[in-house]
Amino acid sequence: MGASFAAELHEVSKRYPGGVTAVDGLSLRVREGEVLGFLGPNGAGKTTTMRMLVGLVRPSAGRIRVLGQPPGRQLARIGALIESPTFYPHLTGRDNLRLAARYAGVPDAAADRVLDQVGLSSRAGSPFRTYSLGMKQRLGVAAALLKDPSLLILDEPTNGLDPAGVAEMRELLRSLGQHGQTVLLSSHVLAEVEQVCDRIAVIDRGRLVAEGTPDELRGALGTGVLLIDADPIDAAITCLRGDDRVRAVDQVDGMLRVSTDPALAAALNRRLVTAGVDVRELRALRHSLEEAFLELTAPAAAGPEQAEPAAVTTGANR
Numbered sequence: 193m194g195a196s197f198a199a200e201l202h203e204v205s206k207r208y209p210g211g212v213t214a215v216d217g218l219s220l221r222v223r224e225g226e227v228l229g230f231l232g233p234n235g236a237g238k239t240t241t242m243r244m245l246v247g248l249v250r251p252s253a254g255r256i257r258v259l260g261q262p263p264g265r266q267l268a269r270i271g272a273l274i275e276s277p278t279f280y281p282h283l284t285g286r287d288n289l290r291l292a293a294r295y296a297g298v299p300d301a302a303a304d305r306v307l308d309q310v311g312l313s314s315r316a317g318s319p320f321r322t323y324s325l326g327m328k329q330r331l332g333v334a335a336a337l338l339k340d341p342s343l344l345i346l347d348e349p350t351n352g353l354d355p356a357g358v359a360e361m362r363e364l365l366r367s368l369g370q371h372g373q374t375v376l377l378s379s380h381v382l383a384e385v386e387q388v389c390d391r392i393a394v395i396d397r398g399r400l401v402a403e404g405t406p407d408e409l410r411g412a413l414g415t416g417v418l419l420i421d422a423d424p425i426d427a428a429i430t431c432l433r434g435d436d437r438v439r440a441v442d443q444v445d446g447m448l449r450v451s452t453d454p455a456l457a458a459a460l461n462r463r464l465v466t467a468g469v470d471v472r473e474l475r476a477l478r479h480s481l482e483e484a485f486l487e488l489t490a491p492a493a494a495g496p497e498q499a500e501p502a503a504v505t506t507g508a509n510r
């Protein structure tokens with residue numbers, strides 16, 4: 193496996209005892225120096241994947257390399273915030289970090305460096321218990337930065353934060369990305385990763401469903417929908433669902449939302465008219481990345497055609 197990837201997963205699966213398949217044949221590469229957003233709804237398998245990367249969970253199948261080694265071998269070069277870190281409530285932020293620094297085998301001075309990095313220097317002398325949730329989360333990121341890691345793994349660092357906390361965390365993540373550190377960042381909120389990540393990998397039910405820069409995802413997914421106003425609507429639905437080239441047909445506000453290649457507009461129009469359906473309007477819909485994400489991870493997307501990620505994977509691992 194090449195050295196230009198900070199982490200590589202090759203057809204990795206994780207089945208927990210009891211039968212839950214949390215990760216299902218996932219292949220993914222995190223490029224060195226990039227901020228990769230790992231996006232998926234609750235239960236998609238993000239935390240499990242991150243836990244496998246740091247060696248906390250063993251994969252049931254597949255191959256993982258982190259900084260060129262099997263998981264668990266390079267922990268001195270990896271910073272992770274996967275579960276809420278435990279800090280002593282009565283100790284100051286600085287003293288908590290100094291303790292964590294000793295535990296990690298790095299000099300005490302690292303505590304002040306990372307406090308500055310996460311913008312907590314001015315409150316470093318206050319007890320942890322007086323911190324807002326956002327400050328507590330930033331202290332968690334600071335702890336993950338103590339070793340000046342080559343790879344930073346952050347699991348939902350904005351979870352539970354109010355909008356101001358989210359904005360502060362976003363600024364922090366953006367600044368980390370500019371320092372050349374590789375960051376893998378999970379979230380179930382697209383807007384949070386869209387603004388700070390170089391690329392986004394979308395997972396659902398443990399599988400990769402799309403991958404690329406925000407622009408690539410927009411380009412690949414944004415034009416894949418036709419909006420059709422047809423009468424009678426039931427006949428139109430039957431007709432469109434009978435076409436192999438149509439991935440999905442949904443009814444939205446009396447219109448049909450047809451997931452397909454927009455270049456097929458004329459052909460589908462002809463097909464509808466031949467079936468005796470009046471087409472009052474037909475246009476390609478440019479949807480937002482948010483809509484694309486919701487469509488990709490919607491329960492209806494579980495059909496057999498959608499199970500194959502290649503169709504929507506863009507900017508795939510090169």
Ligand SMILES: Nc1ncnc2c1ncn2[C@@H]1O[C@H](COP(=O)(O)OP(=O)(O)OP(=O)(O)O)[C@@H](O)[C@H]1O
Pocket residue numbers: 208209210212213214232233234235236237238239240241380
């Ligand atoms: N230790 C475990 N034992 C059994 N099942 C588990 C375990 N940990 C996670 N799961 C299940 O695996 C699936 C994926 O969970 P995971 O936490 O990896 O997803 P996630 O994308 O991080 O979701 P969330 O955003 O809700 O944390 C879920 O169905 C979850 O219930």
